[in-house]
Amino acid sequence: IFGGMENASAIFYFENSVTGKGGIEDLLAHEIAHQWFGDMASEKSFAHLWLSEGFATYFTNIYWHHKFGKEAFQKRLQKERVEVIEFVKKNDRPVVDSLSPYMDLLNANSYQKGGWVLHMLRNEVGDSIFHKIIQTYYGQYKGSNADTRDLQRVAEKVSGKNLKWFFDQWLYRPGIPQLLIDRDIDKDEVKLRITQKGVKFDFPLEIGILRTDGSSLKETILVNSQMIEYKIKVPDVKSVIIDPDTKLLYSEIKK
Ligand SMILES: [Zn+2]
CATH class of the missing domain: 2.60.40 (Immunoglobulin-like)
Incomplete structure (x- = not known):
């Protein structure tokens, strides 16, 4: 825990205001998720920041599901969905964004929309395949760097599905339906x-x-x-x- 907070203490305090949830427990869960995603397996460039922040956001929600149940899990997703809806009204950049400066990527695209993309990937392939994708991705990239297409390749290999359309529409194109x-x-x-x-x-x-x-x-x-x-x-x-x-x-x- 302390390693993660130590080397990212500025982010730690910053994220409390970005995620805006105010509670220490979800912030801790978020930081603990970074022990796996962000610290051990991190993105090749800031354009793929969602691979850290979207993962930490969604894995906090999964922790919430385990601890407080399905309804609490869905409430978090609904709140995050509202935050994405508000964000995309004023911003037409995709999640994978090589044009914005780093600080501008600390936004609802990288966090809440990134988390939602994982949620929809999970619904697309099913729970057990999703878990296998995450395990394989972590196993393959721990201690090194990945980008969004690396995750796509793992997801396609594990699921046996072509997922280019999914990654393209949710991560490389702006907006939501x-x-x-x-x-x-x-x-x-x-x-x-x-x-x-x-x-x-x-x-x-x-x-x-x-x-x-x-x-x-x-x-x-x-x-x-x-x-x-x-x-x-x-x-x-x-x-x-x-x-x-x-x-x-x-x-x-x-x-
Ligand atoms: Zn984070």
Whole structure:
């Protein structure tokens, strides 16, 4: 612990104000995560700062999940999502950013969006593959330096999936999905029209459908074009919840 805090004490105090959460426990968890990511396996250049800060942010959330449960974990993700939404309104730089000076990279792109990218990678490949990716990445780069494409290569090798599109859209392009969602809910049918108002992203969008008898179901919509129309017949629909399990980094635009 002290090694990490010692060699990064300026960062330590700075991050308390960046992350803005005020608590000492999440700051400690963040610094302990840096024992693995940031100190032992660090980024090749500041453009890839999220490999330290996004990892420390997300691993703090995972610690929160273990200690305080799923709801507390999702609350943190929701708060961080709001911080990213606010940040990207005023900033159209990608997370991997070689143009901004170092101090300007201590921002919600490197921290909160970087953390969210790991969360979405985890949802893309599943828990056990995600853990294997992190272990392999750490094993391969501890004591040395990696960049974002190195992490991508590890993730692709371990998962057996092509993830270039994922890394490109979330890390090498600015912004997040800006969704206009028209809801047309009948008693026995749900119709949604999802329009991406900004740059097109590809992502699974989960919806929760609540029924009048108190039961519920979840469906996943693959959004891969600028506009998608989705409908499903379900008896006795009461309401629809978008992204019920906090899996997607997006903002919803109201008409
Ligand atoms: Zn940090």
